[in-house]
Amino acid sequence: MSGERDEKGEEDHMLAAEYVLGLLAPAQVTAVERSLRTDAVLRAEVADWSEQLSGLTRDMPEVTPPARVWHAISDRIFPDDTRPFWRRLGLPQMMGGAAVAATVLWVAVSFDLLGPQRGVQTPAGVEIMAEIGRIDTPVHFRAGFDQGAGVLQLERLNGSAAAGRSLEVWLIAGSAAPVSVVVWPDGVDRLDLTLPSDLAEALPGAVLAVSDEPAGGSPTGAPTGDVLATGVAERL
Template identity: 25%
Template sequence: MTEPTPPERDLLAAELALGLLDGTERAEALRLCLSDPAFARAVDAWSIRLSPLLDGVPPVVAPERAWHAVAARIGAVPQLANDATVLQLRHWRRGALLLGAIAACLALFLVVRPAKIPGSPSVGVSQLADASGAAILGVAYDRQHGTLRLSQTSIGTATKMPELWIIPSDGKPRSLGLLAQDTKSIHVSREMQIFFENGATLAITLEDPGTAPHEAPSSTPILTGKITDI
């Protein structure tokens, strides 16, 4: 593996801490973790830094059959495993239960995360949730480039398309346009960038594409989420 630059090492440490690596990438990162104490400390630091993001995610208990299937694939854990091994397994099991709910949003954040200037947040993130509170869409806003990245937008119907809105502190929705299926990123115009304040709300409604652009939503949003600077 080519020796990563300091910013790339920091990103790699974050991805390893979140469990976003697999295959060869994960194996190489683990080898680096074993051979480089500074990199190992960076992984630990990212784990601590990102752990508060788990607080708002309700735990989801996987069916017992899922753990039996895992055990069958990797071999049963010896009955006489020492306490450290048991604790480690419990740690990874808890992480696996929670990771799915936040991985999309965090992965999105890692992709767009530029070098951060102290006192000047450069990335805002949001999880747009439905009425039940289930997170459906991860969003990251790169303030430096005015780019909004989305985890997925396959949420339209046969006759209507999702329209994205920004709602700042004045409470007035402003359209960011219709989202075509599988849109991954959009550029936010300069006149709209000023409304992407910390705490502003992103919302999605289903609208008639034939009458776009719209001055205001025609229905109740199906997804909403507040922007949080990080």
């Protein structure tokens, strides 16, 4: 994680290319992503290599996917006729006309999305995982669910509640209202929770979100503060 930051010039070009190709070790990926936040030259290098190497897909024949794929996508993101979950959580105001403000927050985040492997270590028994947030969101959690045991392992990788506030974890399954999973206890980085069976069943494909709430958690049972991070629970 340390060595790469010293490398400069030509070395940076190669690192950017290796990053885009997904050839770096997880620690190197982390280091590159950290540099990307501040290093505009490296950022341009990564964009340039992505642009060039994406040319390798240009000869691939286009194939119209079957209609069921679109149906599955719309079922997941536009469940029934309800609004997307972040609208219900109040995010659109932030993204609305002034997407610019939000942009700043997401600069480095984008590279996380576009980056290659994160080298996530998967504990045995875990079949569903969610990356809640990214390296650069205000908070970053990871969730792993062992279906056999019905245990949701939550890990806080980064970020904490503001003074006098609490972090609360929510599960949003399709069009259902967000359900509180846990109010995150101060000073704890890992929690194992046994999920009630209805939540366990709803988990695959659901969104997990972390919001900023008054101390002790939302007084209303629904998220009231800013959504700090989200992630989709995906089957491994």
